[in-house]
Amino acid sequence: MTEIFLLLLGTVLVNNFVLVQFLGLCPFMGVSGKLETAMGMSMATTFVLTVASMSSYLVETYVLVPLGIEYLRTLSFILVIAVVVQFTEMVVRKTSPSLYRLLGIFLPLITTNCAVLGVALLNTTKQHNFVESIIYGFGAAVGFSFVLILFSAMRERLAAADVPAPFKGASIAMITAGLMSLAFMGFTGLIK
Amino acid sequence: MKMFADYDQIMERISLQNLWDFPGGVHPTQKKSLSNQTDIQRIDLPSVVHIPVKQHIGVNGELIVKEGDTVKKGQPLTTSENSFAVPVHASTSGTVVAISDHVAAHPSGLSELTVTIECDGKDSEYEYTPMSDYAQRSKGEIIQAICAAGISGMGGAGFPTHLKANNVKPIEFLIINGIECEPYITSDDRLMREHAWQIRQGIDILCHLLQPKQVLIAIEDNKPEAFETMSIACQQEDNYHVVKVPTKYPAGGEKQLIQVLTSREVPSDGLPVDIGCLMYNVGTCYAIADAVIEGKPLIERVVTITGEAVDAPQNVWARIGTPIKHLLAQAQYHSEKQSYPRIIMGGPMMGFTLSSVQIPVVKITNCILVPAAKELPLVEDERACIRCSACADACPASLLPQQMFWHSKAKEYEKAQEYNLFDCIECGACAYVCPSEIPLVHYYRKAKADIRQQQLEKEKSEKARVRFEARKDRLQREKEAREEKHRLAAEARKQSLNKDGGAAKDKIAAALARAKAKKAKQQAQLKDKPSSDE
Amino acid sequence: MNHYKELTVQGFWKNNPAVVQLLGLCPLLAVTGTVVNGLGLGLATTLVLLGSNITVSLVRNFVPNEIRIPIFVMVIATFVTMVELIMHAFTFELYLALGIFIPLIVTNCAIIGRAEAYASKNPVHFAAFDGLAMGLGFTMILVVLGGMRELLGFGTLFDGAELLLGEWATSLRIEVYTTDANFLLAILPPGAFLGMGLLIAAKNIIDDVIEKRAQQSQQKVVQRARVTGTDL
C-alpha cells in the first residue's frame, strides 16, 4: 500500500510529468487559458491516460512480448491509443452532449499528447506490473491535471496583468511555467 | 442564509444595548463640529430657482405649467399619473421663465429638463389641504397625500416614499435612520435636535400606515444631543426605541443598519420588507409630517454647507431649486482656499463633484462640501493594486473589491459579476483605505454602467435580428409572388403568341436577347457599385 | 516558386511550429541541454516530418475521415520507429542521450499538426516542402535554445558533436568560458521554460520592428459588403 502511495506521490509531485519530465506540454500551454477548459482537459486526460496505460500494458504482455516483436511497440501502442481515444470521443459525443462539451473537444488533442504515449513507454521501461501501470498512468494524469489547473487559474489572473507587450501570451506563460518548475524543484528528494 | 435572529432575540439585545456588527467599515475623521454648532438658518430667497422635473428614482411626471405662467410657492409643476412618478413643486412664488435643459445635480454634469422660476420675492403660498385628522383617514388617502407632496427618500437614494409606504407585507421593524455616518454632514443631526417632535409625528404617521411591531430610531453615538432630544420626543410610546449605534462608516447604509440592529441580511435580490424591515430617513419623516398634517409639499430641506473653504459653515433651510452659488455665498465661500476649486454635493465618501455652481439643490441634497486645499487632498494617479486586501477588510458587503477591480478594469464583466459587482453599495470604504489610491468605486460604476449598456445593446441586437429576418422572409415572399405573377403573365403571352403563329417567334427571341443584354449590363454595374435597382 | 518561398517563411518564422504554434514543446524543452542534442533531435524530427507529410499527402484521398487520425499516427509511428532503429544502430550515444524522446516524436504535436493542417489538404510536392521547412524551422529553434542553454550552463558550444557527426567533429567543440560556478539553472527544467519564454519574447520584439517598418509602406482597406439592395 505504501509503495503504491509513494509511486503515486512520486509521479504527481516529484517527477511531475509536465514540469519535470517535459511531457504533455503542448496541451499544457494550449488549453490552459481558462480554468473551465483546463478542468475539462484534466478530466479527459485522466481518463485517457489511465485507459492507455492499461491497454498498452495488455498489448505489451499479451501480444508484443510473446511474439517477440517489441520493435513494433511504438506502432501498436499509438494505434491502440488513437483508436481508444477516437472511439471514446464518438461515443461521448453521441450519448452525452453535455459531457462532450466538457471533454469531447479535448479528446482528439489527447491522442497527440505525448504524455499518453510517454506513460505507455515508461511503463514498459520501468517494468511496472498491471496495477503499477494503472497507478502510474493515473498518477501522471493527476500530476498533469494538478499543474494544468493551477496554471490556468494563474493565467486567468494574468489576463489582467500589465505584461510588457513582447512578453504577452505564450512568452509569459512559458516564464510562469518556468517559475512553477523552479518551485517543483523543492520536491526533489521527497521520494528517493 | 445566516441564522435569522427572531423578534424577541433582537429586542432583548437592543434593550441591553448589545447590538450586532457589520463586517468591515472605516473610521474617517468626522469633522462634524464644523457645522453642527449653530441652529439651522433661514436664508434669503434666491432670485431664480431651477427645479428639475425628476429628482427621484422612477419616471418623469407630466408637466402642468408652461413658460410664462406665474406660480405660487408649493404649487405643483408636474402631476403623477404613473405611480413611479413623483411630482415637483414650485419652491417659491414667481414666473416660469424657462422649461428647458439645465445642468443637473448629477455627477455627469449633463443637463435635464428643468423648470426655471424667476422669484418674485413675495413667497406667496399655494392653498394646502391639511389632514390633521389623518388617524381617521384611509391609508390610500394618506399615501396619496404623501405622493402629492412629492416626497422621495431624503437619505440619498431618492426612492419614492409613497411606494415604500404602500406596503402589504408584515413589518416587524420600522427603522428610522438618523445615523448620518458620512463625515461632515450634520443636517439630520440638527434636524433631530431642533425638530424631534415633528419627526416623531412623521413616525406616528408611518406607524399608522405600516403597523410595525417596533420602531427603532437609530442614531450614531457621536450625536448625543440628537439622541437626547429624540429620546424625549419618543418616550411616551412603548414600541419606539431610540438606539445608539457605534460610530462606523457606513453604519447608515440601509443594509448595514439592518444588520447592526437585527443581524438580518436583505437578500441580494430582495428588499428590506422581505425580512420584515422598512427604513426611513429622519428627514423623510419630517417631510411626511409636513405633507400629511399640513398638506405642505416638499419644497425645502436642510442642507449642510461645510468644509474649510467656507468661513461660515452651517446648516440652512434651502428651497429646492436654489442654485448652489447662492448657498455658497451665504456661507462665505473662498475659492482661493482651494488649490483646485472643488464642490462636492453630499459627503466626502459618497458625494459627487459638481461641475457648475448653477446646479440646484434637489430633494436628496443633504450637504454641500467645499474642502480646503489640504483638507481632502487630491490623490495622485493610482498605482498598481498590491493585493493587500485592505479593501476587502473594509468592505461592509464582504465583497472582494480588488477582484472586482481587476475584472472591471480588464472589462471582464462576467467575472466581475461573478464576484457580485452589483451587490456593491458604492460606499467607498474600499477606495478610502486602498494604499495604492485606486479609485475603486469609479471602476465599479463604470463597469456597472457598461454592463447595463451592453445588456441594452444585446436586447437591441436581438430585436434587429428578428426584424432583419422578418424582412428577409418578406422579401422572399414578395419575390416568389412576383415570379409567380411573371410566370402567369408569360404563360398568358405564350398562349396568345401561339395563336399568332410563327411570326411572333422572332419577336420573342429579340425580346429575350434584349432582356439578356440588359441583365448582363446590370450585373456589371452591380459589381462595381452595389446599389438597389429600379 | 513564390509558394515555396511562402512555405519557407512560414516554416522558419511566421508560423514556426515551436515559437508560434507552440507545438512539439516536449522534446523542444527536454533535449535542448546542448546544441548537439537539439540538432540531433531536430534532424530526426525533420526526417519524420518529411516522410509523414509526403505519405499523408499521397494517401489523403483514400482515407475516410473517421480513421484519419489512426492512419496518420500509424504512418508517423512507422517513420519514427525506422528513424529510431537507424539512430540506435548508427548514433548510439546520441540515441541514449535523447532517451525516450525519440519514440515520442510520434506524438510530437507538430508532426500530426502538419499532417492534419497541411499535408492532408495539399499536393505532395508542397506537402514535402512544407514538411522540410517546418522541420528545419523546428530544428532551428532547437539549436538556438540548445545553444543558449549550453552556453550558460556549461560554457561550451557543440560539446559532443562527435556523437552526431563522427569523430572528426570533436574539434567543433568551442569552450567559450570556464568557471567553477556554472549557471546550472540553464540546464535544469526551469531554465528550459524560461529560455523558451525569452526566445518567444525576442521573436515578438523582432516581429514588432518588422511590422513597424512594413506598416509605413502599406495600408489596406476592405471593401464593405451590402446585405440589402441587390435583389429587389
Place this chain on the structure above:
Amino acid sequence: MTLTLIAILVVVLIALVFGALLGFASIRFKVESDPLVEQIDNLLPQTQCGQCGYPGCRPYAEAIANGDEINKCPPGGEATIKDLSELMGVEAKPLDAAHGVEDVKKVAFIREAECIGCTKCIQACPVDAILGAAKQMHTVIIDECTGCDLCVDPCPVDCIDMVPLHDSSENWQWNFKQVSVGDIPLRQL
C-alpha cells in the same frame, strides 16, 4: 521469420478490428452539425452593416466558424471581440482598422424637408427601420435603427445624416472627460 509473419498478421488483424470498430462507431454515433455558428451569430451586433466584408452578420459568423479572424466587426468593437475570443478560445486582438473603427453609437436622421420620398432608403435598410411610402417623406424609427448607415449612400438627395445618440444622465458611462462644464478630471482614468 515465421514469427515475424505471425506478428505482422496479428497487427494487421488488430488494425482490421479497430478499423471496423471505428467505421461502425462513426455511423452508429453520428451527430448533426455543430451549433457554433448560432453561438457566434448571437454575439455579433446584428447591425448587418457589412463592414466585416461579408453581407451581414450571419455570413461573418459562418466565416469565423471556419477560421476567419474575429476582429473585423467595428460596430461590435472591443466587447464583441472579447466575447468571441472567449467563445473561440483564441487570443483577443485589437480591431482590424482596415474594416473601420469603433464609433459612438449613431442613428440615422432624415431631414424631412429635403426627402423626396424615393423609397431607396427603405429598400436599403436591413431592419425596416424607415417609415414612409412612395412620394412621401420618410422618417427613421430611432428605436429600431441600428446605425448601420446603409441607407445613407443610396439616398439620391443626401438627406440622411448619421447623428450620434445623446448621452443622458441615465446612460452616462462615468466618463468625466465628457463633462462639458468641468475642468480637469481629478484622476485621469
Place this chain on the structure above:
Amino acid sequence: MSKLSVGSSPHHHNQRDTGAVMRLVMYACIPGILMQTWFFGVGVLIQIALCMVTAVVTEALIVELRKKNTERVIKDSSAALAGLLLGISIPPLAPWWIAVIGSFFAIALVKQVYGGLGFNMFNPAMAAYIMLLISFPVQMTAWLPPVSLTEQSFTFIDALNTVFTGFTTDGYSIEQLRVGYDGLSMATPLDHLKTQLIEGYTVGEALSSPIMSGNWGLGWTPVALAYLAGGLLLLKLRVINWHIPVSMIGAAMATSFVLFAADSSVYGSPAFHLINGSLIVGAFFIATDPVSAATTNRGRLIFGAAIGFWIIVIRTWGNYPDAVAFAVVLMNMAVPLIDYYTRPRTYGHKAKTSSIHNNEEP
C-alpha cells in the same frame, strides 16, 4: 469663478500609501538584521546593500525602458524591499555576483515581466533565492558559523574583500573561514541535522554538536526572535494580518509534532523547527507578501497552513534543507485557485456563492 474640477467619490482618503507600507516592513526588519549582523558579521549588511541597489537599479532601468514614471515606481519602495529580503537570505560572504544575479532575476524575471508591482504571481525574493540555490549550490550553502565559533575574526574590510574577491585581506578563502570550532565545517543547523541524519546519526546526536546548544541553533535563534519582534510590530500596525503567520507556524508545529511523536530519533522537534531556519522570517515577512499571497481571510489560512505543512515535509524528506522559499513559491502557484474558491459570502447571498465553475476543487 474658475472652472470646477470633477472626480469620482470617495473624495476622502486615508494617508498610508503603498510606499509607506513597504517602508514600514523595511523598518520592521531592522532588529532582525542587526541581530544577524551581530552573529554573522558585516557581510550581512554588504549583501543587503548589494541586493537593494541592484534591485532598485534594475527596476528603474526596466521602468524607464517601458516609458513609465520611474520616480513614482521607485518611490513605492517595493523593489528595495524585495532586495532587502533577498539580501538577508544570501550567505554573508557569498561572492558579489550572487547578489547581483539574484536581484536582477527577482526584479526582471519574476516581477517586471508580469508588469511590475502588484502583478507578479510569485514572490520575487524567494523565487530568486531558489534560482540561486539550485544554480549555485556551493556558494549558496556556504553559511558562516556564528562569529563566536570562528577562529578568525574579520573586519568590515575583510568582509568586503571576501565578497568581491573571494579572499579576506589576510588571504583566507571562504572555505577556510567556514572551518570553525574543532576544525569542523559549519552548516546551518538545519543542514547539519539533515546531513547528520543521512550519515546515520540520530537527532539527539546531531543536536549535541557545537553549532547547536540543545535545541537552540547558535546564533540562529536570537536572529529568529529578533525577526519575530519585527513581525509582531507589523501585526500591531496592521500592515499584515494575523492569518498567514498564525496558520503557517501552527501548521508547521502540528506537522512536526506528529512526526516527532512518531519517532523522535529521526525527526526534529517542533521547537527545533520553529527557531531554526527561516520559519519565523518567512511567516511574518515573506509569506505575507501581499502581492503573491492569498487575499481572502479563509484563503490566507489555507495558504499559510499549506506552507507550514510543506516546510516540514521538504525539510524532512526533501533535498533542500531550508524549505521556506520552496514552500512559499509552491503555494504562490495555488493562490489564484485558493482565492477563487474561498470567496467570502457576500452580504445578502446564500452560503455558497454561485459559480459558473461548478466543478469541485481538484
Place this chain on the structure above:
Amino acid sequence: MMQYAGKNGLILAGFALVTTVLIAITFYATKDKIEAAKEKQLLSVLNELVPEQQHDNELHTDCIVVPADPLLGNKTQRIFRVRQAGENTGVIIETTAPDGYSGNIDLVVAVDRQQTVLGARVIAHKETPGLGDKIDLRVSDWILSFAGVKYSPETEERWQVKKDGGQFDQFTGATITPRAVVAAVKNAVIYAQQQNQTLFEQASNCGAPSDFVEDNDESL
C-alpha cells in the same frame, strides 16, 4: 452499414500491413548493428576500467549475477570476470552506494586479485548538480583517484575523505556524496576479497548483454 465498417477495417488493416512490413524490414536491417552497438557500449566502459591488453576474454559475456549483499548495496548485481592467459586476474563489480545525498549511486568497480582498485565509474546517480555530481567523470575526474589504490585492513584508515582523515578529496560543500562513494568502492573491494575464488568458478549466467543506462528518463 456493415460494409462501410468493413471498408474502414480493410483500409486500416492495409495501412497496418504496409507499416509493419516496413518496420520489420528496417528492424532486420539494423538488428545486428544495434546489437553490436550495445555491446560496444558495455565494452567501452569495461575496457576503460580494464584495458584491452590486460584481458583476453569477452568481458561482457563472462559475467555472473550475484545475490544481494550488504557490501554491494543490498541489490542483486552483476560481476564481470577478467581473465588473461587462462588466469583469473580480477573482477569488475557492479555496486550501489545507498547513502548518497539524494539516494542511490550506482557504480562499477574493477579490482584485481591483490585488492588494488583498477578503476571505478559512476553509472547513475541523482546527486545535486553542482555539488555532488563531481563524482561523474563527465563533470570532474575525481573518480579517477581510485585507480591504483590498494585496500588492506591496515590501510583502512586511508579509505576516507580527507576531512575525516583519509586520502580522498571531498568537494566544496558536499562531503556526503564522496563519503558514500568511497565507502561503496571500499566495500566492493572487501566483497571481492571475501568471495575471491567463488566468483570465478560459476558459469556465466547474465543472459543477453544490456547496457548500463537505466532510468534514462529520470536523469534528464
